[in-house]
Amino acid sequence: MTDTYRNIPSLSERYRPYFRIGAAVNAKSLNTHRDLLVTHFNSVTAENEMKWEEIHPEQDRYEFAKADALVNFAREHGMFVRGHTLVWHNQTPAAVFLDDLGQTATAAVVERRLEEHVATVLGRYHNDIYDWDVANEAVVDAGTGFLRDSRWLQTLGDDYIAKAFRIAHQAAPDALLFYNDYNETKPDKSERIYKLVAGLLDEGVPIHGIGMQGHWMLDDPALDEIERAIDRYASLGVHLHITELDVCVYGNVHGTGGQSQEVLPYDDELAKRLAERYRSLFSSLRARKDVIESVTFWGVADDDTWRDNFPVRGRKDWPLLFDVNHGPKQAFWSVVEF
Numbered sequence: 313m314t315d316t317y318r319n320i321p322s323l324s325e326r327y328r329p330y331f332r333i334g335a336a337v338n339a340k341s342l343n344t345h346r347d348l349l350v351t352h353f354n355s356v357t358a359e360n361e362m363k364w365e366e367i368h369p370e371q372d373r374y375e376f377a378k379a380d381a382l383v384n385f386a387r388e389h390g391m392f393v394r395g396h397t398l399v400w401h402n403q404t405p406a407a408v409f410l411d412d413l414g415q416t417a418t419a420a421v422v423e424r425r426l427e428e429h430v431a432t433v434l435g436r437y438h439n440d441i442y443d444w445d446v447a448n449e450a451v452v453d454a455g456t457g458f459l460r461d462s463r464w465l466q467t468l469g470d471d472y473i474a475k476a477f478r479i480a481h482q483a484a485p486d487a488l489l490f491y492n493d494y495n496e497t498k499p500d501k502s503e504r505i506y507k508l509v510a511g512l513l514d515e516g517v518p519i520h521g522i523g524m525q526g527h528w529m530l531d532d533p534a535l536d537e538i539e540r541a542i543d544r545y546a547s548l549g550v551h552l553h554i555t556e557l558d559v560c561v562y563g564n565v566h567g568t569g570g571q572s573q574e575v576l577p578y579d580d581e582l583a584k585r586l587a588e589r590y591r592s593l594f595s596s597l598r599a600r601k602d603v604i605e606s607v608t609f610w611g612v613a614d615d616d617t618w619r620d621n622f623p624v625r626g627r628k629d630w631p632l633l634f635d636v637n638h639g640p641k642q643a644f645w646s647v648v649e650f
């Protein structure tokens with residue numbers, strides 16, 4: 313970060329009366345984006361380093377070094393840490409679901425592995441991590457189904473989510489436990505998420521919050537759709553976190569527009585449209601500060617964003633508040649000046 317950027321207001325300080333401001337970090341960005349992180353953020357999430365395949369790549373092998381570095385960094389700078397994630401259909405070793413002969417493992421074996429994993433990871437970080445995404449992306453996107461047909465569902469059955477929350481609660485009784493998902497504002501899917509969480513609460517399952525990922529676009533979802541989803545989730549009386557916010561500068565990924573291979577020029581016009589989008593998003597979020605506790609961006613600056621490869625591989629995107637040189641974008645000013 314050059315000196316020119318040193319005298320700008322701190323994002324997380326500006327938002328102190330509203331909610332925490334977080335960023336997803338990785339082993340590299342913890343160093344390369346250190347100045348931005350320390351100045352503008354008061355919460356961090358591991359982009360990958362706490363996912364099962366990274367922190368526990370083999371049955372008898374844990375790799376804590378990168379996750380430890382992140383937690384130590386957060387402690388050193390007085391930042392919160394969101395734990396991401398325990399039970400997910402992606403980035404989980406296939407071996408978790410197999411026995412020694414390579415056949416599908418029994419429910420009892422998989423459940424024991426889940427207990428061991430959760431006790432180990434939550435136990436290790438119990439002094440530093442108070443918020444965990446226990447289950448990630450467990451409901452279907454479209455159609456008439458309900459739960460995603462994942463290895464977790466296939467081996468443990470329909471109540472695997474309830475089990476995971478109970479196991480996590482036992483391992484970290486003081487932690488807030490979240491269900492986290494994307495397309496969380498789409499009417500059908502948000503109804504499924506609502507139903508899942510409401511059902512778990514009814515059963516007395518220790519679930520405390522909903523993580524709305526917030527992988528949004530310039531023009532979609534519409535602001536009122538986002539507001540409706542937040543208000544509906546809030547009616548359950550649970551904690552709400554925006555967990556993975558970024559704004560893809562390309563069009564709606566649900567239509568064909570968002571999938572175009574063409575790289576847009578990041579010109580003044582686009583910068584302005586992104587700023588307007590962020591301005592209205594944050595104005596809605598601020599108006600809901602009583603229910604939203606934390607807003608985490610999925611990245612720090614535009615030089616390191618998963619959006620360069622999603623939903624289109626190798627298509628440069630500019631979804632964050634800081635540019636590729638770590639300077640504040642118009643979008644930064646639009647959320648800071650109100």
Ligand code: HAH
Nearest residue numbers: 359360396448494495525527556618
């Ligand atoms: C998220 N999935 C994951 O929670 C996160 O762990 C990962 O690093 C990036 C994004 C988002 C996602 C999506 O928006 C659409 C389809 C599949 C997954």
